[in-house]
Amino acid sequence: MEMMVTQLIQVLTTDIKLPQALKTVGFIKRMQLFSDVELRMVFLQARDVFLRNSLQAIPTTETVNFVSPPPPLLFFFLHPNCR
Secondary structure, eight states, rough: OHHHHHHHHHHHHSSOOOOHHHHHHHHHHHHHHHHHHHHHHHHHHHHHHHHHHHHHHHOSGGGGGGGGOOOHHHHHHHHHGOO
């Protein structure tokens, strides 16, 4: 049972959609291992792990790659010499 709870909590640390998260929390709640407050804390801690991992996966160097030039047609209309 302990291994199953660990696996369910592990699911909450991944990129899941809301319906899957609600099902997972429902399964954990039915096991009656945590109080409501403890279950809320488990959920928030697991989602915090996911968010922190997602933020760490974003590269912080070479920010030039994230800024793309405007499309040529837009550049044509915005550039003062093209009017």
